[in-house]
Amino acid sequence: MVETLIFEKSVPGRKGVPLPALDVPRASASALPEKLRRKRPAGWPELSEPQVVRHFTRLSQLNFSIDTNFYPLGSCTMKHNPKVNDRVAMLPDFSALHPLRPHTLSQGILEILFELEQWLCRICGMDAFTLQPSAGAQGELTGILVARAYHESRGQNRPLVLIPDSAHGTNPASVAVAGLTAVTIKSAADGQVDLDDLKSKLTDRVGLVMMTIPSTLGMFEPRIQEIAALVHKAGALLYMDGANMNALVGLLRPGDIGVDILHLNLHKTFSTPHGGGGPGAGPVGVQKELEPFLPVPRVAKDGGVFRRKFDRSKTIGRVHGFQGNIGVLIRAYCYMRLQGAEGLLEISENAILAANYVRARLTPLFPKMPKNPCMHEVVVSGDGAYGPGVKTLDVAKRLLDYGFYAPTIYFPLIVPEAMMIEPTENESKETLDAFCATLEKIIDESKAQPDLVKNAPHTTPVRRLDEVKAAREPNLRYAPR
Amino acid sequence: MFVPHTEEQKKEMLRTIGVSKFDDLLAGLPPSLLRPNLGLPSSMSEMELLRHMEGLAQKDHLAQSYLGAGAYEHFIPTSVWALALRGEFATAYTPYQAEASQGTLQSIYEFQSLIGELFAMDVANASMYDGASAAAEACLLAAKHTERPVILIPETVHPQTRQVIETYLAHSGARIVVLPCPDGVLSLDTLKKNLGGDTAALLIQNPNFFGCLETNLHEAAAAAHAAGALVIASSYPVALGMISPPGEYGADIAVAEGQPLGLPLGYGGPYVGLFACKTELIRKMPSRIVGQTLDRDGKRAFVLTLQAREQHIRREKATSNICTNQALCALASTIHMSLLGKEGLRELADLNFQKAHYAAGELQKRGFAPVFQQPFFNEFTVRCPVSPEKIADRLAEKRVLAGLPLGPYFKDRADQLVVCVTEIKTKADIDEFAGLLEAACR
Numbered sequence: 001m002v003e004t005l006i007f008e009k010s011v012p013g014r015k016g017v018p019l020p021a022l023d024v025p026r027a028s029a030s031a032l033p034e035k036l037r038r039k040r041p042a043g044w045p046e047l048s049e050p051q052v053v054r055h056f057t058r059l060s061q062l063n064f065s066i067d068t069n070f071y072p073l074g075s076c077t078m079k080h081n082p083k084v085n086d087r088v089a090m091l092p093d094f095s096a097l098h099p100l101r102p103h104t105l106s107q108g109i110l111e112i113l114f115e116l117e118q119w120l121c122r123i124c125g126m127d128a129f130t131l132q133p134s135a136g137a138q139g140e141l142t143g144i145l146v147a148r149a150y151h152e153s154r155g156q157n158r159p160l161v162l163i164p165d166s167a168h169g170t171n172p173a174s175v176a177v178a179g180l181t182a183v184t185i186k187s188a189a190d191g192q193v194d195l196d197d198l199k200s201k202l203t204d205r206v207g208l209v210m211m212t213i214p215s216t217l218g219m220f221e222p223r224i225q226e227i228a229a230l231v232h233k234a235g236a237l238l239y240m241d242g243a244n245m246n247a248l249v250g251l252l253r254p255g256d257i258g259v260d261i262l263h264l265n266l267h268k269t270f271s272t273p274h275g276g277g278g279p280g281a282g283p284v285g286v287q288k289e290l291e292p293f294l295p296v297p298r299v300a301k302d303g304g305v306f307r308r309k310f311d312r313s314k315t316i317g318r319v320h321g322f323q324g325n326i327g328v329l330i331r332a333y334c335y336m337r338l339q340g341a342e343g344l345l346e347i348s349e350n351a352i353l354a355a356n357y358v359r360a361r362l363t364p365l366f367p368k369m370p371k372n373p374c375m376h377e378v379v380v381s382g383d384g385a386y387g388p389g390v391k392t393l394d395v396a397k398r399l400l401d402y403g404f405y406a407p408t409i410y411f412p413l414i415v416p417e418a419m420m421i422e423p424t425e426n427e428s429k430e431t432l433d434a435f436c437a438t439l440e441k442i443i444d445e446s447k448a449q450p451d452l453v454k455n456a457p458h459t460t461p462v463r464r465l466d467e468v469k470a471a472r473e474p475n476l477r478y479a480p481r
Numbered sequence: 482m483f484v485p486h487t488e489e490q491k492k493e494m495l496r497t498i499g500v501s502k503f504d505d506l507l508a509g510l511p512p513s514l515l516r517p518n519l520g521l522p523s524s525m526s527e528m529e530l531l532r533h534m535e536g537l538a539q540k541d542h543l544a545q546s547y548l549g550a551g552a553y554e555h556f557i558p559t560s561v562w563a564l565a566l567r568g569e570f571a572t573a574y575t576p577y578q579a580e581a582s583q584g585t586l587q588s589i590y591e592f593q594s595l596i597g598e599l600f601a602m603d604v605a606n607a608s609m610y611d612g613a614s615a616a617a618e619a620c621l622l623a624a625k626h627t628e629r630p631v632i633l634i635p636e637t638v639h640p641q642t643r644q645v646i647e648t649y650l651a652h653s654g655a656r657i658v659v660l661p662c663p664d665g666v667l668s669l670d671t672l673k674k675n676l677g678g679d680t681a682a683l684l685i686q687n688p689n690f691f692g693c694l695e696t697n698l699h700e701a702a703a704a705a706h707a708a709g710a711l712v713i714a715s716s717y718p719v720a721l722g723m724i725s726p727p728g729e730y731g732a733d734i735a736v737a738e739g740q741p742l743g744l745p746l747g748y749g750g751p752y753v754g755l756f757a758c759k760t761e762l763i764r765k766m767p768s769r770i771v772g773q774t775l776d777r778d779g780k781r782a783f784v785l786t787l788q789a790r791e792q793h794i795r796r797e798k799a800t801s802n803i804c805t806n807q808a809l810c811a812l813a814s815t816i817h818m819s820l821l822g823k824e825g826l827r828e829l830a831d832l833n834f835q836k837a838h839y840a841a842g843e844l845q846k847r848g849f850a851p852v853f854q855q856p857f858f859n860e861f862t863v864r865c866p867v868s869p870e871k872i873a874d875r876l877a878e879k880r881v882l883a884g885l886p887l888g889p890y891f892k893d894r895a896d897q898l899v900v901c902v903t904e905i906k907t908k909a910d911i912d913e914f915a916g917l918l919e920a921a922c923r
Contacts, residue, residue: 065572086571094745
């Protein structure tokens with residue numbers, strides 16, 4: 001089951017969309033000098049509309065998706081994406097909103113953005129939010145730039161950022177883009193930060209400590225308030241990577257445990273679709289003293305009228321050409337409206353319940369299973385669990401044969417043969433039971449017929465790929481003719 | 482709410498876990514801080530939500546718009562979003578597991594191919610956040626590649642793009658030098674005076690912020706190359722149906738705001754940043770890239786590749802910090818480009834060009850003379866008999882957007898208005914608009 005490339009279906013002279021006839025007189029030919037004209041037309045394929053519809057419908061059917069499959073995907077929170085959110089985001093009056101409209105013709109959308117900011121502040125215990133960053137990584141960069149500007153405004157040079165070794169790769173990469181230096185702090189096997197290592201590195205050169213809360217091992221750091229106090233005492237700020245906020249909404253406000261800056265991934269916690277890898281949105285929340293540094297424009301309410309404010313002398317500038325991924329923000333706003341206060345709390349609790357249930361069900365299968373309760377995800381080490389020569393990668397691929405997307409594997413880097421499972425609050429007990437039973441079956445297979453697992457998947461549209469060939473002989477585009 | 486467990490099931494799950502109550506799972510969380518009162522409203526049903534949101538949307542209802550300036554109102558065929566919002570695309574994850582993601586991967590490969598053709602460039606990536614961050618990443622790449630600090634940016638580049646570049650370059654060691662363009666386009670003399678051994682790149686936008694087509698592209702690119710600098714070209718994708726694409730004048734990196742290809746205005750996003758370059762820069766490109774390969778049965782297949790550039794492998798040494806990009810927007814563009822095809826793109830460009838030129842003529846008849854004597858595509862700058870902001874306010878009362886008054890961006894251009902006309906305007910619309918502008922001056 002493969003689909004030919006759209007270019008391979010092209011027939012010269014075909015068209016997919018008829019355009020209206022020209023109803024104005026033609027401009028003089030000299031209006032566009034020959035020198036400025038395109039010489040060779042773009043080699044785009046020529047197809048009819050039904051061909052295009054069939055091509056992309058068939059392509060869609062080659063994908064796993066939340067609408068068709070369970071994604072036990074740690075750290076990435078793949079949960080139900082309510083269809084009404086898409087419908088609202090695509091309402092014609094929202095679609096037609098030009099980003100440079102005067103505020104008098106943008107009161108509806110500005111009200112949404114203003115309220116969304118307020119709600120995120122209340123959920124996180126922060127004083128202000130910017131909705132501008134397009135994704136978590138851009139949110140991190142924004143937050144780091146804000147922290148840097150804050151320290152510089154106080155005449156302090158603090159070029160170092162401490163990051164646990166279990167962090168997402170975007171953390172150190174964002175630090176580098178901000179012109180700062182990432183310093184790794186060690187974690188113990190349970191994912192908790194090595195306090196002695198932290199203390200020894202927490203000098204007056206450190207401006208920021210970035211912690212993922214709960215950690216990428218799915219654990220809440222029980223000494224977080226002590227860590228926050230240490231960080232503040234050293235004159236640094238505490239940054240929270242909010243990728244795992246799905247465990248905390250309604251349950252605990254990050255601001256209450258000493259977080260100064262955080263970003264959220266709306267396409268994780270607040271259910272906007274992942275879209276096969278974006279668009280997302282990465283709003284950044286800060287405490288009061290950091291607010292002047294947030295990107296422009298800011299949304300404000302003056303005497304019942306919503307406005308965009310540009311005139312802010314301390315801002316780090318702009319990170320988006322306009323004001324952010326508004327369509328994603330509308331979806332998140334709808335999600336919060338649908339859930340309400342009670343629903344948001346229940347989501348976190350059920351996410352934690354589901355992860356611990358999976359942990360309990362899988363404990364007999366994995367010798368190194370964590371004994372303590374986890375938050376919304378559980379990191380399983382495959383070390384010693386499988387038959388001869390079988391790796392976590394093989395088990396993950398075999399899951400695809402049974403209709404389950406693979407968990408996040410080999411992350412965090414500090415757990416050997418890691419498999420990170422996040423069931424989310426949306427999956428029924430029946431699905432969780434079926435998933436655990438399937439893992440058990442695959443582990444049995446790995447012992448009885450290891451090659452069956454090592455050669456998986458067998459039933460997907462394509463089988464394991466030659467990734468070395470892809471990287472060594474890059475073929476990155478179709479070349480017409 | 483989308484929470485599936487019954488109370489009975491919850492009890493059973495707690496029993497399996499081996500705890501007597503849910504809060505036993507929260508050991509380590511400070512008990513005094515648990516479950517604060519958030520002061521949020523209670524839940525709405527879907528029906529109530531729709532009524533609420535439709536009410537908010539209606540507040541912003543608009544009659545007509547002649548505002549462009551980086552975001553453009555184009556017709557989007559119905560198939561584009563009917564297909565892109567299929568759950569199998571919209572609710573799929575980043576295609577890390579290639580075997581379960583061939584639909585997304587192949588569509589990205591097709592996207593890269595279409596963008597490569599559009600720009601006449603060797604390779605494109607799987608997309609960036611938007612046109613502005615694509616331009617900023619291109620500047621970072623150029624500064625790193627040439628090991629030089631200066632990025633030359635004519636003042637004809639969108640001011641908001643420049644602001645994003647400034648934010649991204651702030652701590653990179655690189656800096657922007659802005660080139661004045663009194664004639665609405667970059668002059669070769671100005672460029673040559675500013676090119677030097679420290680120039681990393683020249684960034685040109687075509688058509689530019691004033692709507693003018695840059696008239697010296699080939700010469701400017703040659704001069705930049707002669708000085709050892711790279712050329713970064715920022716384009717308006719629809720215009721490339723008729724005007725010279727970056728590859729034809731020798732650009733090293735091509736970027737664009739991809740919104741005009743199938744994405745609604747949506748108050749500024751999500752859009753899609755387009756990014757392409759010459760082959761020799763591939764391994765320095767930011768963002769995801771999809772490549773073609775074979776599976777173990779020898780079948781053609783697609784996979785994320787050249788990942789050694791990326792943050793999840795290289796961490797602080799990555800070419801960029803970007804992880805999530807704009808895959809679904811890129812898909813919508815791919816569908817739109819496939820529907821247009823080779824001839825459709827040319828026709829679409831021609832419609833925009835002709836209607837804008839008709840509108841410019843009609844406006845001139847009513848006292849709105851063109852500011853620049855330069856060729857243009859679908860956007861042009863006029864001098865207004867009265868304050869453009871006053872005109873814009875008067876038209877806004879009728880829920881019509883007159884265009885972009887330049888005063889807030891350029892103090893010495895406070896009498897100027899940039900007007901955009903796309904294919905969606907009929908002759909009758911344009912005639913009515915010209916009448917409204919004239920009336921607004923009285």
